[in-house]
Amino acid sequence: MLKLSKNTNLSRIIELNEDLLKDNEDLATINKNTLEKYKIKSFDVVGAIGAGKTEILERTVEKISKDKRIMVICGDITLRIDADRIQKHGGKTIQINTGRECALNAYHINKVINSIPLNEIDILFIENVGNLICPSDFILGAQKRILVVSVTEGEHVIIKHPLLVKMSEVIIINKIDLVSVLETDLDRMIRDAKSINPRIKVIPMSAKTGENFQEFLDFLNEQ
Numbered sequence: 001m002l003k004l005s006k007n008t009n010l011s012r013i014i015e016l017n018e019d020l021l022k023d024n025e026d027l028a029t030i031n032k033n034t035l036e037k038y039k040i041k042s043f044d045v046v047g048a049i050g051a052g053k054t055e056i057l058e059r060t061v062e063k064i065s066k067d068k069r070i071m072v073i074c075g076d077i078t079l080r081i082d083a084d085r086i087q088k089h090g091g092k093t094i095q096i097n098t099g100r101e102c103a104l105n106a107y108h109i110n111k112v113i114n115s116i117p118l119n120e121i122d123i124l125f126i127e128n129v130g131n132l133i134c135p136s137d138f139i140l141g142a143q144k145r146i147l148v149v150s151v152t153e154g155e156h157v158i159i160k161h162p163l164l165v166k167m168s169e170v171i172i173i174n175k176i177d178l179v180s181v182l183e184t185d186l187d188r189m190i191r192d193a194k195s196i197n198p199r200i201k202v203i204p205m206s207a208k209t210g211e212n213f214q215e216f217l218d219f220l221n222e223q
């Protein structure tokens with residue numbers, strides 16, 4: 001850790017930062033190649049705390065774990081609440097506690113994939129630490145990124161976080177069962193997502209009621 005003093009060279013700090021991100025990218029490429037070698041479909045699930053990432057993974061595991069061997073890596077700063085929630089529905093889970101880190105990084109994932117029997121997995125989900133900012137710096141090596149936002153975060157949540165929207169293949173707008181109560185402008189959220197990333201697939205859904213959940217399962221199936 002660099003100590004800031006009067007003559008600290010800022011460009012050196014930036015250089016160090018760039019080295020760190022480059023190392024992360026290199027390791028993410030190794031992870032991606034390993035997962036592809038074992039023909040594992042892999043998804044990095046990102047979104048704010050409370051958006052519904054774990055709920056969506058619980059429902060997903062519940063629906064598809066009869067046919068597919070699923071592993072879920074859950075990232076949180078502490079505890080293994082999410083891993084326990086998901087495990088009840090049939091998937092295998094590993095919880096990573098990041099301590100003070102606000103996102104998982106490729107090193108965490110590399111450690112896990114080097115220590116589990118990859119030939120026993122069809123689909124890997126990685127639930128990132130709840131956060132809409134930090135995960136944009138650290139790619140993990142998953143095949144696709146799924147961004148989860150919810151109508152409870154307000155209709156500006158998408159336009160305010162363009163980087164993650166650009167980096168994702170799918171955006172789930174969750175908790176649509178609450179739109180009428182909150183009067184959130186769902187159409188605006190959909191429009192914003194498409195204007196930031198015209199290639200992104202937008203899936204408004206309710207993980208709670210199951211409304212439109214099938215569209216997400218169809219997306220997974222198509223990969």
Ligand SMILES: Nc1nc2c(ncn2[C@@H]2O[C@H](COP(=O)(O)OP(=O)(O)O)[C@@H](O)[C@H]2O)c(=O)[nH]1
Nearest residue numbers: 048049050051052053054055174175206207208
């Ligand atoms: N009303 C409603 N609540 C939801 C929905 N999805 C998740 N929740 C609730 O939102 C809270 C946070 O969900 P969770 O999956 O823990 O969010 P995470 O932090 O993104 O993993 C929990 O109480 C869920 O039961 C939904 O579609 N509708």
Ligand SMILES: [Mg+2]
Nearest residue numbers: 053054082127
């Ligand atoms: Mg969670």
